Each structure stands twice: as C-alpha cells, then as structure tokens.
Amino acid sequence: MSVVSPRVRDASRRLATHDARDGLAAVPERTRVRHGAVGRRLQIAWTPRPVQDLDARLPRDKPMKDNASREEISYRERQVPHPVLDRYYASERDRRPFILDLFDGAASNYDLVCALLSLGSGQSYRRAALARSGLCAGMTLLDVAVGTGLVARAAMDILHDPRSVIGLDPSSGMLREARKTLAIPLVLGTAEKLPFGSDRFDRLSMGYALRHVADLGVSFRECLRVLKPGGRILILEISRPSSRVGRFFVQIYLQKVLPPIVRILTRSGHAQMLMTYYWDTIAECVEPAIILEILGTSGFGKVERRVVGGIFSEYTGVKPAT
Ligand SMILES: C[S@@+](CC[C@H](N)C(=O)[O-])C[C@H]1O[C@@H](n2cnc3c(N)ncnc32)[C@H](O)[C@@H]1O
Numbered sequence: 157m158s159v160v161s162p163r164v165r166d167a168s169r170r171l172a173t174h175d176a177r178d179g180l181a182a183v184p185e186r187t188r189v190r191h192g193a194v195g196r197r198l199q200i201a202w203t204p205r206p207v208q209d210l211d212a213r214l215p216r217d218k219p220m221k222d223n224a225s226r227e228e229i230s231y232r233e234r235q236v237p238h239p240v241l242d243r244y245y246a247s248e249r250d251r252r253p254f255i256l257d258l259f260d261g262a263a264s265n266y267d268l269v270c271a272l273l274s275l276g277s278g279q280s281y282r283r284a285a286l287a288r289s290g291l292c293a294g295m296t297l298l299d300v301a302v303g304t305g306l307v308a309r310a311a312m313d314i315l316h317d318p319r320s321v322i323g324l325d326p327s328s329g330m331l332r333e334a335r336k337t338l339a340i341p342l343v344l345g346t347a348e349k350l351p352f353g354s355d356r357f358d359r360l361s362m363g364y365a366l367r368h369v370a371d372l373g374v375s376f377r378e379c380l381r382v383l384k385p386g387g388r389i390l391i392l393e394i395s396r397p398s399s400r401v402g403r404f405f406v407q408i409y410l411q412k413v414l415p416p417i418v419r420i421l422t423r424s425g426h427a428q429m430l431m432t433y434y435w436d437t438i439a440e441c442v443e444p445a446i447i448l449e450i451l452g453t454s455g456f457g458k459v460e461r462r463v464v465g466g467i468f469s470e471y472t473g474v475k476p477a478t
Contacts, residue, residue: 235372235450238440244433248370252326255368258433259303260329261426266304267333269418269427273410273434282310282363282392285470288462289390291315295358298382299323300347301365305334307392311361312340322357324350347375352382359383363392367437372447376454383475389456391447391471394438395463402466410435447471 240247245254262269270278286307291297291314299308302323311321318339325331326346334342345351347362347369360379369375379389397403411432419428444461448471451459456473463469 234370235374237367237369237372237442238437241433241436241440243436244429252370256327258426258430259327262424262430263304263327263329263333265418265422265424265427266330266430267306268422269430270306272414272418272421273431278306279310281464281468282307283313285390285392285464285468286311286314286359286361288470289359289361289388289472291359291390293317295320296356297321297359297361298350298352298357300350300360300362300379301325301368302334302342303327303330303363303365305338305340307361307363308334308338308340312338322352346370347378350378350382354381355384356382357384358387359390360387361390361392364394366391366393366447367441372442372450373454376451376456380455380475385475385477387475389451389471389473389475391469393441393447393469393471394434394467395444395469396438396441397466399466406467407435407439410438444469444471 236248240251245251259266274281291311293315295315297308297311297315297320299311299321302308302325305323308321308323312318315321321340322343323331323334323338323340324343324345324347325334326344328344331342331344343351347365348371360383362379366372376389383389397406415428415431418431419425422428448459448461451471451473455475457476459471459473461469461471
C-alpha cells in the first residue's frame with residue numbers, strides 16, 4: 157500500500173515556501189556561505205529530478221529494450237541503496253517526496269526516537285566516531301544529512317567553533333529543529349548535489365542517511381569533490397547483524413518493541429513510521445562490501461569499514477592528494 161499523500165506530492169512546492177518562511181538557506185554552487193547570514197539567502201538550489209517510474213528491483217544486467225529511453229537507461233544504471241519499498245511508496249519517483257514528508261513530520265520527535273534507539277548512547281558514540289576519523293580542532297566539517305544536528309553537535313564538542321561546521325539537509329523540518337540548538341550555518345540541499353565549491357572541507361560526515369540518497373555513486377562523488385585533497389569522509393550507518401540471532405533480536409526491537417512505545421510517547425504517526433521504515437531500509441540495504449566498492453570507484457582511497465557493537469558501521473575514505 158502506498159502511503160504517499162497529496163501532501164507528499166506537493167513536497168517540492170512546500171520546500172520552497174518553507175525555505176522562504178523559515179529563512180533556511182539553499183545556496184547555489186560556488187556561493188560562499190557567510191556565517192550568520194546564511195538564513196537570508198532564499199535561492200532554491202534543490203529541485204527534485206524527475207525520474208522514470210521504473211522498479212528499482214529490475215536486475216541491472218537485464219538487456220535493455222532497443223527503444224529504452226535515455227532516462228530509463230540512466231535510471232537502471234543508478235546505484236540505489238535499496239530497492240523500492242512499496243509498503244511505503246509506489247515507485248522510485250515517489251521515494252524522495254516520501255522521505256521528505258517522513259522526516260518533516262517526525263522532526264520534532266526525532267531526538268527522542270534516536271535516544272530510544274540508541275538507549276541514550278548515541279551522542280557519545282557519534283563523538284567517538286568523529287574523533288576516530290581524525291576530526292580535531294582547526295578543521296572544517298560539512299555534515300551532510302545534518303537532521304536535527306546530532307552529528308554536528310558532537311562535532312562542535314571537538315571543534316568548539318560554530319564557523320567550522322556547516323550542516324546540510326533536504327528536510328526543512330529537520331533543519332528547523334537543528335536551528336533551535338545550533339548556531340552553525342544550515343543549508344537546504346541533498347548529498348547528490350552539494351551546493352559548495354570544490355576542495356572546500358577537511359572532513360565530511362554523513363550520519364544514518366546513506367539509505368536515503370537516490371544514488372550512492374553520485375552522492376559519494378559529490379562528497380569527494382567538496383573535500384580538500386587529503387580530506388576524509390565518515391559515513392555512519394546501521395548494518396544488519398551478521399548472525400541470524402542478532403538479526404532476529406534487532407528486528408524485533410526496531411519493528412515490534414519500539415514503534416508502539418514511540419507512538420505512545422509522541423502520539424505521532426510519522427515518528428512511529430520512521431521506526432518501521434528504519435528497519436525495512438536496513439534489512440533491504442545493499443551489502444557493506446558494495447558500499448566500500450562504490451566508495452572506491454567514486455575516487456576515494458584508503459576505504460575502510462569499522463564495525464562497532466556488531467551493527468554500527470563506520471565507513472571512511474580519503475580523497476587522494478593531487
Ligand atoms: C536518520 S536522519 C539522520 C540525522 C543525523 N545525521 C543523525 O545522525 O541523527 C537522516 C537524515 O537524512 C536526510 N536526508 C534524506 N535524504 C537525503 C539526501 N538525499 N541527501 C542528504 N540528506 C538526506 C533526512 O532529511 C534526515 O534528516
């Protein structure tokens with residue numbers, strides 16, 4: 157069943173109006189983000205890209221029909237993080253508006269959901285992962301998929317300078333929540349088209365958003381582009397436990413135990429759905445080996461995956477010095 161509502165279908169229009177109303181920034185490529193003045197730029201850089209209404213589960217090696225359109229070919233070649241989940245949205249074209257609606261709607265409850273998910277350990281884990289990736293004072297960091305700012309806040313504990321971190325997210329609802337606790341520049345945009353010039357940041361983080369991008373290769377190449385030579389990407393993600401027993405318990409916790417608790421505590425259908433969607437995207441996500449491979453083919457060197465506690469994956473890669 158598709159849960160895409162008329163509200164979802166208007167998502168891109170809402171984005172534009174939210175943007176103007178909330179004073180969140182969407183800056184064009186190569187535009188400098190002036191600290192403190194970000195909120196006054198109203199130009200919209202993010203526009204949903206129309207895609208063919210095709211099923212992402214089509215095998216990639218299936219021969220193309222002779223008359224396949226250019227869009228069909230480009231869609232089939234996409235490196236999607238998971239197939240279409242038709243329990244939530246009908247086609248790949250509907251995925252981005254669905255995700256935007258989900259995160260916009262769950263934004264005010266996101267931190268509570270995260271605290272339940274990680275049993276309160278989420279912030280210390282994010283801080284430790286950033287430190288492990290080599291983040292230290294004096295560096296600049298772009299936090300892609302900043303959400304309500306959990307990774308950015310952890311980074312601020314290390315960097316202590318609001319001018320050294322920029323947060324980016326396509327959900328204006330999430331950015332509005334982030335604005336309540338963070339004085340850093342916040343930019344409306346997606347990983348697939350980062351509105352920054354090249355060779356700009358020492359570090360780039362992306363926390364728990366890999367499953368939401370439209371194309372892993374496109375997103376990783378954009379991340380590579382904005383990093384300085386020698387700069388490092390850190391991707392935090394939840395992975396399926398490798399053992400059947402581990403998978404069973406994580407699935408029960410995320411799909412059966414947490415959603416009703418979240419519903420009772422928040423009275424929010426979006427927050428409850430965020431929990432079930434969370435597990436379904438983890439269960440359907442491409443294997444870690446494929447993520448590492450795409451990082452490598454996107455141009456990153458020293459590509460590595462560290463696993464913490466059996467489910468927390470930290471993917472890192474370095475932009476080669478030229
Ligand atoms: C699970 S939240 C993670 C937030 C934060 N990084 C954290 O560690 O808690 C995922 C975020 O990814 C954002 N997102 C979804 N699609 C995205 C895309 N294509 N590019 C960048 N961010 C995206 C969502 O709006 C949401 O804020």
